Amino acid sequence: MTTTLQPDRAAGSRAAVLTVEDLTVVYEADPPVTAVRNAGLTLHRGEILGLAGESGCGKTTLAYAINRLHRPPARIASGRVTFHDRAGGDLDVLALTDVELRAFRWEKLSMVFQGAMNALNPVTTVRAQLRDTLLAHRPGLSRARVRERSEEVLRRVGVDPRRLGSFAHELSGGMRQRVMIAMAMLLEPQVMIMDEPTTALDVVVQREILGEIVRLRDELDFAVVFITHDLPLLLEISDRIAVMLAGEIVELGAADQLHRHARHPYTRRLLGSFPSLSGARGAFIRSGVDETTAPADGTTGERA
Numbered sequence: 001m002t003t004t005l006q007p008d009r010a011a012g013s014r015a016a017v018l019t020v021e022d023l024t025v026v027y028e029a030d031p032p033v034t035a036v037r038n039a040g041l042t043l044h045r046g047e048i049l050g051l052a053g054e055s056g057c058g059k060t061t062l063a064y065a066i067n068r069l070h071r072p073p074a075r076i077a078s079g080r081v082t083f084h085d086r087a088g089g090d091l092d093v094l095a096l097t098d099v100e101l102r103a104f105r106w107e108k109l110s111m112v113f114q115g116a117m118n119a120l121n122p123v124t125t126v127r128a129q130l131r132d133t134l135l136a137h138r139p140g141l142s143r144a145r146v147r148e149r150s151e152e153v154l155r156r157v158g159v160d161p162r163r164l165g166s167f168a169h170e171l172s173g174g175m176r177q178r179v180m181i182a183m184a185m186l187l188e189p190q191v192m193i194m195d196e197p198t199t200a201l202d203v204v205v206q207r208e209i210l211g212e213i214v215r216l217r218d219e220l221d222f223a224v225v226f227i228t229h230d231l232p233l234l235l236e237i238s239d240r241i242a243v244m245l246a247g248e249i250v251e252l253g254a255a256d257q258l259h260r261h262a263r264h265p266y267t268r269r270l271l272g273s274f275p276s277l278s279g280a281r282g283a284f285i286r287s288g289v290d291e292t293t294a295p296a297d298g299t300t301g302e303r304a
C-alpha cells in the first residue's frame, strides 16, 4: 500500500476534533505584543494540518495557547478553543479547571515540543517515565499492562523495547526524540501538536521520523498540528496548511492547492523563498513510508 494524499480529508468531509475561534494571545510586556491575532482553524479527525510561517510569527504561541501551556506574560485575551471528543461532547478548553486540564493533556491532546529530546528526565529511565505518565492517567493499570503498553509504543516509533532500561544520555538525539513521540502517543490522544519536532535532527533521521508520524497517523487516525518554518517539508506531509504572518493566519487550504494556487502574496513569497518548490510537490515521505521505513506490523528494529 502506498500512502497518498487524501483530498477528502482536506475537504473537511471528516468530523472536527478541534476548533479554534478568534483566538488572540498577548504578551503583557512593555509595550504589549499581540503574538496571535484572531486566529481561527478547524482540525479534522485524522488530518495533518501544517502551520507555517517565519520565525516570530506566533506559531509556538498559538500551539501553547491551544493546550493552555502558555505562561505569563502571555495571556489569552479572547477566543475559544473547543475539543470535540470522540466519546461525544465538546470540551471548552479555555474553561477547564487545573484538574480537568491535567486529565485533558496527554490523554486527549498531547504535544511534542521544540527540542523535546532534551525534555526527558535525565535521572530516571525511559521505563519509569512512560510508567509514571501511564499511571498518572490510568492508576488502576496492572504492572504487566504498563510494561506491554510501554514496549508497544517504543516499537511503534522504531525504538527497541530493550531501551526501556536506558537513561536519556544513553540514547542518540533521534532516539530521544522518538521516545518523546512515544510518550505523546502513550495514551492514544486524538490530537498531537508537534512544534518543530525534528528540526534538531539530521535530515535522514528527520525523514525517517516524519515517515513514521505519517504512517502512525494512517494507522491510528489521530490528528496532527505540525509546526515548522520548513514549508517544503510541510507540503510533503500535510493535508492542509495554515500560513501565519505577524500573528494572523493569512491563508489556510489544502496543501496541493496552496502549492499550486497560493492566494495570499505572503504565501507566494514564502513558496518562492524555497527554490526546491519550483517543481512538483515532493512525495518522498508519503510514498516512501512503506518502502523505506518500518514494516506494517510496527515491529521495527531500532533506529538512530
Ligand SMILES: Nc1ncnc2c1ncn2[C@@H]1O[C@H](COP(=O)(O)OP(=O)(O)OP(=O)(O)O)[C@@H](O)[C@H]1O
Pocket: 027, 029, 033, 035, 053, 054, 055, 056, 057, 058, 059, 060, 061, 062, 073, 074, 229
Ligand atoms: N515572553 C515574551 N514576551 C514578549 N514577547 C514575546 C515573548 N515570547 C514571544 N514573544 C513574541 O511573540 C511573537 C511570537 O513568538 P513565537 O515564539 O510564538 O513565534 P514562532 O513563530 O513560534 O517563532 P519560532 O519559529 O522562532 O519559534 C514574537 O514576536 C515574539 O518576539
